[in-house]
Amino acid sequence: MSEQELPGQARFWQWSVAGPFILVALIWGSTWLVIKDQVGSVPPSWSVTWRFIVAAIGMAVLAFVRRESLRIDRAGLRIAALVGLTQFAMNFQFVYRAEQHLTSGIVAVLFALLLVPNALLAWVWLKQPVTRGFAVGSAIAGAGIALLLLHEYRMAPPEGKVIVGIALTTAALFSASTANVLQSSNGARRQPMIPLLTWAMVMGATLDGLFAWAIEGPPQFDTRPGYILGVLYLGLIGSVVTFPLYFRLLQRLGAGRGAYNGVLVPVIAMVLSTLFEGYRWSLLAAAGSALAMVGLVLALKARKPSR
Secondary structure (H helix, E strand, C coil), rough: CCCCCCCCCCCCCCCCHHHHHHHHHHHHHHHHHHHHCCCCCCCHHHHHHHHHHHHHHHHHHHHHHHCCCCCCCCHHHHHHHHHHHHHHHHHHHHHHHHCCCCCCHHHHHHHHHHHHEEEHHHHHHHHCCCCCCCCCCCCCHHHHHHHHHHHHHCCCCHHHHHHHHHHHHHHHHHHHHHHHHHCCCCCHHCCCCHHHHHHHHHHHHHHHHHHHHHHHCCCCCCCCCHHHHHHHHHHHHHHHHHHHHHHHHHHCCCHHHHHHHCHHHHHHHHHHHHHCCCCCCCCCHHHHHHHHHHHHHHHHHCCCCCC
C-alpha cells in the first residue's frame, strides 16, 4: 500500500490487486471440493484442527523465511485472538459441517454473499458507506442464490437436511465477516501481517482442538494419502498462501470490495462440483447461477462500492 493510498482506496484493476485477487479465487474455488473429502472418515472438528495446525506451522515458517519476528503487542494479541475465534475456529467449524448437507459448489455460491455482511458490518463499525448500486447488485445476487437453494431443496433426498446446511453456512458467513472487518480496522493495519496471522492460526487451532476433543473425543485421523494430501493442501495452499494475500486485499480494497473474489470462487467451485460430485443442473439452477453472477458483477461495478 503506497504512502498516498488511503485504506480502501486501491484501484481494483491494478495488477498488484488483481493478481492476488485472481490467485486467491482460483485456490479457494478448489478448496471447497477438498473440504468435502475431509468430512467423511474424520469428524469435521478434527479435520479443521489438523488443517490449522498445519497452517500455523506453515505461517511461522513463512515468518522465519521472511525474517519477521513473531512478537506482537497486547493489542495485536487481542486482535489475533478474535480473528482466531471468528475466522479459524467458528467459521470453519460451521463450513465443514455445512458440507455434510450441501454440495461444495452450493456452499461456495452461498459464501459469495460474504460481501453483504462485510459491507454492512463495515458500515456499522468502520463508517464505510454502502452505495445504492452495491445494494441493488447484492439484492439481485441474493435472488439468484435463492433460486439455487430452491433447486437444491427440490433435489435433496427425503432424509436430506438442506435447511440445516443453509443455517450452518449463514453462521459461517457472519463469523467470517466479523473477522474480515476486524482485519480492515485501523488496529489490525498497525500490526505486522504475517505474525498476526500466525498467532491467529495458533489460537484458532487451539480452540478447534479443544472443541473437537470436547464433542468428538480423543484425536482422530485418516492415514489414507488423499486425506493427508487434502490436509496439507488446505493448510498450506488454502491458508498460508491465500490468507496473507486476502487480508492484504481487505486492507487495500476495504471489507466490502475485498469480498468480491466471491464472483470467481463459486464459478470455479460449481464447475468442480459438476465434474467430481455429479451436481445435477436444471433450468432453475442455471437461472439462479446466472442471476447471482450478474448481481455480483453489478455490485462490483457500482461506483465507489462499499469500501
